[in-house]
Amino acid sequence: MAEQIQNIPIFIMGKRYDVPPSLTIMKAMEWAGYALIRGVGCRGGFCGACGTVYRIKDDPKLYFGLACQTVVKPEMYLAQIPFFPAKRASYDITKIKAEPVTLFKLYPETLRCLGCGTCTKACPQELDVKGYMAAAMRGDITAVATMSFDCIMCGLCSARCPAEEPQYNIAILSRRLYGRYLAARSEHLEKRVTAIQAGKYDSEINKLKAMSLDELKQSYKARDIEPQ
Amino acid sequence: MTYTPEMMELIKVVEATRPQRVGQRFPSMTMEEREQVLDSFHPDYIKANMREIRVGVNKGNRMPLELADVLEGRPRISPDFDLSQPEFSTDVLVIGGGGAGSSAAILSSESGAQVTLVTKLRLGDANTMMAQGGIQAADRPEDSPSIHYLDVLGGGHFTNYPDLVEALVKDAPGVIQWLENLGAMFDKLPDGSMYEEHGGGTSRKRMHCARDYTGAEIMRTLRDEVRNRSNIDVIEFCAAVELVLDDNGKACGAVLYNMETEHYFYAQARAVILATGGSGRLHYQSFPTTNHFGATGDGLVLAYRAGAKLVFLDTMQYHPTGAAYPEQILGQLVTEKVRSLGAQPVNIKGEQFVYPLEPRDVEAAAFIRECSARKLGITTLSGQPTVWLDTPMIDLIHGPGTVAKALPAMARQYKRFYIDMAKEPILVYPTLHYQNGGARINVDCSTEVPGLFIAGEVSGGVHGRNRLMGNSLLDVCVFGRRAGVAAGAYIPGVTVGLPNLSHVAAWNMELDQAGMNGAIHSPILLPNYTRTV
Numbered sequence: 039m040a041e042q043i044q045n046i047p048i049f050i051m052g053k054r055y056d057v058p059p060s061l062t063i064m065k066a067m068e069w070a071g072y073a074l075i076r077g078v079g080c081r082g083g084f085c086g087a088c089g090t091v092y093r094i095k096d097d098p099k100l101y102f103g104l105a106c107q108t109v110v111k112p113e114m115y116l117a118q119i120p121f122f123p124a125k126r127a128s129y130d131i132t133k134i135k136a137e138p139v140t141l142f143k144l145y146p147e148t149l150r151c152l153g154c155g156t157c158t159k160a161c162p163q164e165l166d167v168k169g170y171m172a173a174a175m176r177g178d179i180t181a182v183a184t185m186s187f188d189c190i191m192c193g194l195c196s197a198r199c200p201a202e203e204p205q206y207n208i209a210i211l212s213r214r215l216y217g218r219y220l221a222a223r224s225e226h227l228e229k230r231v232t233a234i235q236a237g238k239y240d241s242e243i244n245k246l247k248a249m250s251l252d253e254l255k256q257s258y259k260a261r262d263i264e265p266q
Numbered sequence: 267m268t269y270t271p272e273m274m275e276l277i278k279v280v281e282a283t284r285p286q287r288v289g290q291r292f293p294s295m296t297m298e299e300r301e302q303v304l305d306s307f308h309p310d311y312i313k314a315n316m317r318e319i320r321v322g323v324n325k326g327n328r329m330p331l332e333l334a335d336v337l338e339g340r341p342r343i344s345p346d347f348d349l350s351q352p353e354f355s356t357d358v359l360v361i362g363g364g365g366a367g368s369s370a371a372i373l374s375s376e377s378g379a380q381v382t383l384v385t386k387l388r389l390g391d392a393n394t395m396m397a398q399g400g401i402q403a404a405d406r407p408e409d410s411p412s413i414h415y416l417d418v419l420g421g422g423h424f425t426n427y428p429d430l431v432e433a434l435v436k437d438a439p440g441v442i443q444w445l446e447n448l449g450a451m452f453d454k455l456p457d458g459s460m461y462e463e464h465g466g467g468t469s470r471k472r473m474h475c476a477r478d479y480t481g482a483e484i485m486r487t488l489r490d491e492v493r494n495r496s497n498i499d500v501i502e503f504c505a506a507v508e509l510v511l512d513d514n515g516k517a518c519g520a521v522l523y524n525m526e527t528e529h530y531f532y533a534q535a536r537a538v539i540l541a542t543g544g545s546g547r548l549h550y551q552s553f554p555t556t557n558h559f560g561a562t563g564d565g566l567v568l569a570y571r572a573g574a575k576l577v578f579l580d581t582m583q584y585h586p587t588g589a590a591y592p593e594q595i596l597g598q599l600v601t602e603k604v605r606s607l608g609a610q611p612v613n614i615k616g617e618q619f620v621y622p623l624e625p626r627d628v629e630a631a632a633f634i635r636e637c638s639a640r641k642l643g644i645t646t647l648s649g650q651p652t653v654w655l656d657t658p659m660i661d662l663i664h665g666p667g668t669v670a671k672a673l674p675a676m677a678r679q680y681k682r683f684y685i686d687m688a689k690e691p692i693l694v695y696p697t698l699h700y701q702n703g704g705a706r707i708n709v710d711c712s713t714e715v716p717g718l719f720i721a722g723e724v725s726g727g728v729h730g731r732n733r734l735m736g737n738s739l740l741d742v743c744v745f746g747r748r749a750g751v752a753a754g755a756y757i758p759g760v761t762v763g764l765p766n767l768s769h770v771a772a773w774n775m776e777l778d779q780a781g782m783n784g785a786i787h788s789p790i791l792l793p794n795y796t797r798t799v
Binding site: 061065066069072073074076079080085087107109128129130131132143147164169183187210214215216217218221222223224225231233234235240247251254255257258262264 | 283297375387390391395396403404405406407408409411412413415416417419420424428432435436439440442443446447448449450451452454456458460463464469471476477479480481483486487490493494496503523526544556558559593594595598599608674675678682727738792794795796797
């Protein structure tokens with residue numbers, strides 16, 4: 039038999055399991071017998087369901103990662119934070135304005151940020167959370183929106199924040215304000231929507247719908263392809 | 267860094283041919299060549315991996331073995347389940363918390379209806395969240411909904427339902443506008459016009475994107491909006507296990523299941539919107555999948571037992587570029603946008619072998635052919651066949667920093683495994699991605715069952731036998747919205763009769779008569795990945 043790769047010990051919520059060293063934390067938990075319901079979502083690094091805190095034996099530092107994207111390490115002590123009860127403000131996007139005061143009214147705690155950077159250390163996306171919170175305190179909605187864009191809303195920033203900030207919720211409010219009110223409007227889009235509503239393309243599409251299969255195939259073959 | 271020394275040697279071959287390949291366009295296939303490669307190499311065409319379903323409306327239709335097994339499953343509850351005391355009553359019950367369910371909830375709430383959205387995992391745990399590359403809409407002056415229509419039909423081998431395609435392409439620009447008004451941030455040029463690229467099978471650039479977080483951006487915006495609406499209740503970790511019909515055959519709610527307390531209960535509604543998504547986690551033909559954890563085809567099971575007709579379920583989409591190395595990310599999505607931006611698929615000799623943007627089924631079949639019949643793939647240590655996707659071409663074509671700016675999610679995924687995709691090519695192979703077919707719907711998402719509306723990946727017909735990139739995010743928004751509007755218009759005046767599960771009793775009887783003992787209880791709700799010792 040070929041040389042066997044040694045399993046390594048990991049500690050899931052304090053309990054030891056010996057698992058193959060090539061597995062992600064998520065697959066290692068399943069290998070150990072956990073049928074996951076919480077703490078698992080897209081399994082591809084996009085949904086933020088599997089935020090995980092871990093520590094390595096004899097190292098006091100806490101590390102953060104997504105269970106679906108992080109490979110196990112020997113003597114890893116881990117726990118998942120699949121849900122964090124951070125505050126979320128409700129609002130009517132059509133009735134608020136893209137002004138600093140909107141952020142401060144909906145999230146007055148924004149101004150309580152200590153600038154300690156613990157959030158940045160906790161971010162599995164390696165975003166500059168502290169930086170966008172500083173922008174939020176300045177009321178710079180555009181900066182918050184662009185700096186936070188890759189946020190997957192896992193909540194690890196909030197979980198670690200000594201000032202109890204819901205950073206990721208402040209971030210999505212800013213992105214929505216930016217997207218609706220601050221981004222330059224797309225003229226060609228508005229024109230097209232109006233033209234469709236006026237029925238401008240109905241006859242063309244009806245013509246296509248009335249075609250025989252052969253005619254359709256011919257039209258398809260005859261399409262001119264816009265160059266790359 | 268995680269590439270083996272042998273792979274590093276092979277990368278040199280790719281690097282050697284790269285300069286001459288930049289700007290060199292591999293010819294696209296003729297219709298006949300497309301059919302040939304599909305017939306010989308696409309997984310849908312392997313007859314041994316399909317069988318006829320033995321019970322229900324689609325009896326005799328072929329579909330993947332794994333799906334037929336689940337559809338023929340035994341119900342999780344008895345037909346005698348007590349429906350006399352609903353745990354709650356609502357106007358519109360939305361089942362599913364992805365892009366379609368959320369769009370439906372928002373639009374039906376706008377009609378004034380009281381909406382309850384139930385979802386098996388968290389709100390937003392859905393394939394929508396994971397769609398990276400883009401969303402199609404013909405809104406540039408060079409483009410038109412009719413050109414989009416023709417692209418969709420050709421991509422679907424002219425099998426698509428024309429009315430549904432018409433709805434898709436005509437609603438598309440309005441959907442982009444709606445999303446933008448909700449605050450979704452699309453990539454734009456400085457003057458505000460949309461930045462748009464090609465996708466496989468498009469004849470115009472109409473792929474709108476939000477970096478490579480397009481689906482995530484749409485999903486988190488919709489999720490935030492759902493939570494802002496006071497007349498939408500959301501219940502997470504709550505699956506639907508059976509539809510409930512009244513004595514007139516109208517849908518009037520569902521039996522739900524609390525995933526955590528394992529409690530079953532009846533929720534009554536005047537209309538039901540089914541938006542449960544796809545079924546990649548059934549791992550057809552043992553393929554890995556890009557799909558989220560809950561994609562187990564539950565909605566197909568529920569709709570089928572209630573009498574809805576299923577269409578095009580003998581065709582699944584295998585995304586050409588699933589990550590094939592390192593093994594930890596096997597099967598995860600490498601967005602088509604990587605090819606839209608110029609990365610070419612190349613074989614072990616560093617040669618192009620297929621036009622990079624064929625429709626997905628054709629592209630995937632060509633990858634499989636390169637590895638199997640032509641033996642020009644690259645095999646990893648675990649025996650996985652792969653081809654190169656030459657990602658360093660992107661920065662060569664568009665300038666340094668393009669990968670980092672346009673593909674941050676992809677770059678991040680590879681960086682976690684010490685691969686710099688801006689400098690090193692990556693290894694890919696087709697992965698199970700999408701359920702092309704589903705429950706047959708009308709343009710307003712209504713079905714054979716009165717009061718039951720169906721939208722999104724669980725529905726079928728709009729994509730025919732093959733969906734193009736960027737038409738799924740579009741589909742969930744277009745038909746999610748339509749379902750919401752239709753349900754809102756349907757409920758006034760609807761009175762719920764006597765709720766019952768007689769269709770479940772009839773189903774059991776049909777299974778018994780066919781002599782099927784049904785080892786599987788379905789819907790299965792979640793895949794089981796725990797180790798069996």
